[in-house]
Amino acid sequence: MKRAFDIFLTLLFLPVWLPVLLLGMVAVLVTMGRPVFYVDRRAGKDGEVFAFRKLRTMKTGEGPDEVRLTRAGRIIRKLSIDELPQLFHVLSGKMSLVGPRPLPERYLPRYSEQERRRHLVRPGITGWAQVNGRNAISWERKFDLDGWYVDHQSMGLDLKILALTIFKAFDFSGIGHPGCATMPEFTGTEKTMRGKFITFEGGEGCGKSTQIKRLKAKLAARGIEVVLTREPGGTVLNERIRTLIKDQLEEAPVDKCELLLFLAARAQLVEKVVRPALEAGKWVVSDRFSDSTKAYQGYGRGMDLKSIELMNSFACGGLKPDLTLLLDLPEETAQARMRLREETTATHADRIEQAGNMFHRRLKAGFLEMQRAEPGRIKLVDASGTIEEVEREIWKSIAPIA
Numbered sequence: 001m002k003r004a005f006d007i008f009l010t011l012l013f014l015p016v017w018l019p020v021l022l023l024g025m026v027a028v029l030v031t032m033g034r035p036v037f038y039v040d041r042r043a044g045k046d047g048e049v050f051a052f053r054k055l056r057t058m059k060t061g062e063g064p065d066e067v068r069l070t071r072a073g074r075i076i077r078k079l080s081i082d083e084l085p086q087l088f089h090v091l092s093g094k095m096s097l098v099g100p101r102p103l104p105e106r107y108l109p110r111y112s113e114q115e116r117r118r119h120l121v122r123p124g125i126t127g128w129a130q131v132n133g134r135n136a137i138s139w140e141r142k143f144d145l146d147g148w149y150v151d152h153q154s155m156g157l158d159l160k161i162l163a164l165t166i167f168k169a170f171d172f173s174g175i176g177h178p179g180c181a182t183m184p185e186f187t188g189t190e191k192t193m194r195g196k197f198i199t200f201e202g203g204e205g206c207g208k209s210t211q212i213k214r215l216k217a218k219l220a221a222r223g224i225e226v227v228l229t230r231e232p233g234g235t236v237l238n239e240r241i242r243t244l245i246k247d248q249l250e251e252a253p254v255d256k257c258e259l260l261l262f263l264a265a266r267a268q269l270v271e272k273v274v275r276p277a278l279e280a281g282k283w284v285v286s287d288r289f290s291d292s293t294k295a296y297q298g299y300g301r302g303m304d305l306k307s308i309e310l311m312n313s314f315a316c317g318g319l320k321p322d323l324t325l326l327l328d329l330p331e332e333t334a335q336a337r338m339r340l341r342e343e344t345t346a347t348h349a350d351r352i353e354q355a356g357n358m359f360h361r362r363l364k365a366g367f368l369e370m371q372r373a374e375p376g377r378i379k380l381v382d383a384s385g386t387i388e389e390v391e392r393e394i395w396k397s398i399a400p401i402a
């Protein structure tokens with residue numbers, strides 16, 4: 001069905017795209033000379049390699065992409081005319097109109113199991129990652145989006161992606177990766193890590209700390225060495241950053257400052273604690289990690305989600321949790337638990353906890369949206385049961401990997 005749809009649409013619009021392609025070829029020939037096409041060995045469905053063709057937009061030879069990209073090339077790219085030769089790949093069956101972008105053959109050995117799943121379908125001219133940021137997102141995010149597409153593929157989704165592609169063709173914001181004319185080389189994500197990285201997320205009062213302690217005991221009983229940590233915190237420096245963020249000081253940080261403080265602490269934690277432990281084969285269980293930043297500073301405070309993702313990926317050097325447990329509570333239960341905690345421990349809500357009901361509602365909705373977007377990594381746990389019930393539910397996600 002999809003194949004028939006690909007051929008039908010490509011032939012239907014042939015009178016439109018073929019003349020544009022021919023014009024583009026003439027433009028390349030006149031401004032850059034031969035060869036007109038850029039040919040690259042790319043991995044297709046099931047990792048099968050094919051000779052992928054694009055219109056050439058850069059001068060041949062050595063040097064950084066930004067310098068080799070010509071003026072005509074820039075225009076051809078902006079209008080996406082360089083992609084048109086791939087319509088022949090669609091006709092020949094190497095590609096589809098919609099699918100994960102075909103990437104260079106040399107990347108093949110660098111993918112993790114998860115990332116390799118992008119080859120379960122034919123590669124596409126446009127895809128879910130393309131309409132969600134093109135080159136302006138990290139490789140990790142791109143592969144997540146590709147995985148999501150593979151899991152949710154349908155005719156309706158393809159039509160939506162095609163419609164969004166046409167819409168985005170008039171909005172050129174995502175073409176370049178910040179600081180780069182094109183995407184930087186993908187060098188592979190964490191391959192040497194032997195331990196597992198588990199994170200707990202959720203709104204205030206969801207019972208993370210109790211469950212984390214119980215999980216550590218259970219893993220220890222299986223002979224797994226566990227390093228517990230929390231964010232912000234986990235190192236001497238970070239505990240000081242934690243005070244700066246959480247306490248009601250005479251001067252409150254502005255939103256951007258708050259975001260950067262969380263990221264600064266994360267960079268320190270990843271390098272000093274998380275990576276060394278994982279490389280030594282230990283498991284790391286963290287009370288909050290990058291998803292909190294997206295939920296609190298992104299959905300909660302309303303800061304730009306894509307920028308947060310990029311900065312986050314920079315701070316962590318691309319490290320992502322293997323599994324995230326999102327503890328979810330109805331609003332009233334969470335508030336009641338917070339009140340009880342204040343009364344029994346004589347503590348006051350900190351600066352962020354005091355942010356107001358609307359803020360907490362936005363961040364809860366944000367967490368749930370993130371879970372829906374990455375159901376493979378983020379597991380939703382109903383935290384309203386007894387401690388034992390929640391513990392059992394958490395263990396269902398952990399047991400298969402422990």
Ligand code: TMP
Pocket residue numbers: 230231232262287288289290292293294296297352353
């Ligand atoms: P907690 O460890 O007591 O939950 O405190 C951390 C507080 O900081 C909590 O209110 C959530 C918030 N937070 C963010 O706003 N962004 C982040 O990136 C992280 C890690 C936490």
